[in-house]
Amino acid sequence: MKIHEHHARDIFKKYGLPVPEAEVANNPEEVKNIARGMTPPVVVKAQVLVGGRGKAGGVKIAENHDDAMDKSKDIFGLLIKGLRVEKVLVAEAVDIENEYYLGILLDRDKKKHCVIASTAGGVDIEQVAEETPELIGKTWVDPAYGLHPFEIRNMLFDAGFDPKLALKVTGILMKLYKVVIENDCSLAEINPLVQAKDGTLWAIDAKVNFDDSSLYRHPELKPLKESEETDPIEKEAHARGIAYVRLEDGNVGVIGNGAGLVMATMDEVKRFGKGIAKPANFLDIGGGAQADLVRSALELVTMDQNVKVILINVFGGITRCDEVAKGILQAIEEVDLKVPIIIRLAGTNEKEGRELLIYSGLEKYLDIKNAPYKVIESLEQAAPIILETIGVPAQ
Numbered sequence: 001m002k003i004h005e006h007h008a009r010d011i012f013k014k015y016g017l018p019v020p021e022a023e024v025a026n027n028p029e030e031v032k033n034i035a036r037g038m039t040p041p042v043v044v045k046a047q048v049l050v051g052g053r054g055k056a057g058g059v060k061i062a063e064n065h066d067d068a069m070d071k072s073k074d075i076f077g078l079l080i081k082g083l084r085v086e087k088v089l090v091a092e093a094v095d096i097e098n099e100y101y102l103g104i105l106l107d108r109d110k111k112k113h114c115v116i117a118s119t120a121g122g123v124d125i126e127q128v129a130e131e132t133p134e135l136i137g138k139t140w141v142d143p144a145y146g147l148h149p150f151e152i153r154n155m156l157f158d159a160g161f162d163p164k165l166a167l168k169v170t171g172i173l174m175k176l177y178k179v180v181i182e183n184d185c186s187l188a189e190i191n192p193l194v195q196a197k198d199g200t201l202w203a204i205d206a207k208v209n210f211d212d213s214s215l216y217r218h219p220e221l222k223p224l225k226e227s228e229e230t231d232p233i234e235k236e237a238h239a240r241g242i243a244y245v246r247l248e249d250g251n252v253g254v255i256g257n258g259a260g261l262v263m264a265t266m267d268e269v270k271r272f273g274k275g276i277a278k279p280a281n282f283l284d285i286g287g288g289a290q291a292d293l294v295r296s297a298l299e300l301v302t303m304d305q306n307v308k309v310i311l312i313n314v315f316g317g318i319t320r321c322d323e324v325a326k327g328i329l330q331a332i333e334e335v336d337l338k339v340p341i342i343i344r345l346a347g348t349n350e351k352e353g354r355e356l357l358i359y360s361g362l363e364k365y366l367d368i369k370n371a372p373y374k375v376i377e378s379l380e381q382a383a384p385i386i387l388e389t390i391g392v393p394a395q
């Protein structure tokens with residue numbers, strides 16, 4: 001689970017990490033009022049759940065409260081990696097001398113937390129890792145012994161931090177580790193930690209991800225989860241009680257019954273997709289789905305504008321294939337789906353289901369591009385049809 005910068009900052013503050021004064025604003029007028037009460041210059045920052053806001057024009061420094069209001073007008077409504085900016089953070093700007101990177105994340109291979117620091121902060125840390133790995137220090141934490149200051153100091157010295165600075169940064173990393181452990185974070189990151197011209201250190205960006213499996217231990221995070229659902233389609237899916245996860249860069253909507261079958265279907269799309277066809281989502285209609293739910297599922301999947309074709313893979317047990325077929329027909333009638341559906345139905349009432357679809361008169365065997373759907377007998381038949389559909393540029 002991801003949270004916005006301003007919430008991450010609140011947590012940092014609670015743990016004594018140095019975050020500058022800041023407040024959230026919902027419109028340019030609020031930006032002005034908040035900035036008026038601050039010592040200028042101020043920085044106005046888009047609150048969206050992705051990184052790289054600076055590069056996308058979502059972080060701007062303003063000279064005074066009027067300037068802050070003007071600049072915020074360009075930030076509100078900006079689309080950053082597909083997410084619209086609805087809130088901004090107004091913070092007292094720091095006069096930056098140097099930028100550093102600090103992060104703690106869970107290394108699943110080593111089953112340990114990894115503490116990372118770099119003198120090349122503020123920029124894309126993945127790029128630093130690739131181009132100048134010598135500028136990155138790492139140390140892994142033995143969960144039985146915890147993290148000790150000397151381990152951090154050694155790591156910082158190796159990464160080229162000046163000794164005096166390393167002492168201060170050690171204190172910050174110890175606090176950040178406490179944040180991670182006490183809140184079950186899969187990631188906590190300060191990028192950048194900055195040294196101001198007067199020598200003080202400030203965490204001017206804050207990022208925290210939580211391990212979803214541990215949320216039951218943190219009731220205080222529940223309201224955050226509800227208000228911060230990342231993706232508008234995922235939010236809609238949860239409101240409808242449908243298990244849906246959106247993937248980045250996919251173009252094939254995947255619907256099935258049972259998590260295992262849906263995941264296997266996604267793997268299959270990825271395998272035959274040759275890097276062109278990729279699963280766009282996970283959607284499990286569950287057991288015993290009625291037509292309404294199937295209709296709703298199809299509607300959800302096509303809310304993702306990247307979806308060019310949908311693959312339905314149902315193995316009927318408690319789920320009846322004829323109910324699934326009815327749902328598909330309902331969706332085609334009531335929702336403008338815009339993309340073709342490839343359908344494989346097997347198991348309970350498969351014959352009835354297929355007949356409903358085949359005799360509807362909607363399926364045009366020879367022309368998938370203009371037909372609303374195509375019924376297939378086995379999943380293998382899906383590959384050529386999907387590739388053909390994706391290969392043709394959208395009209």
Ligand code: GDP
Pocket residue numbers: 043045050051052053054055059061092093094095096099122123191192204205206
């Ligand atoms: P991100 O691009 O989403 O990671 O957003 P950040 O909060 O990290 O801000 C991006 C960049 O904006 C930082 O690396 C700084 O260079 C700049 N920036 C952010 N806050 C301040 C500030 O208070 N003072 C100054 N001078 N620059 C800032």
Ligand code: MN
Pocket residue numbers: 052122191192205
């Ligand atoms: Mn940042």
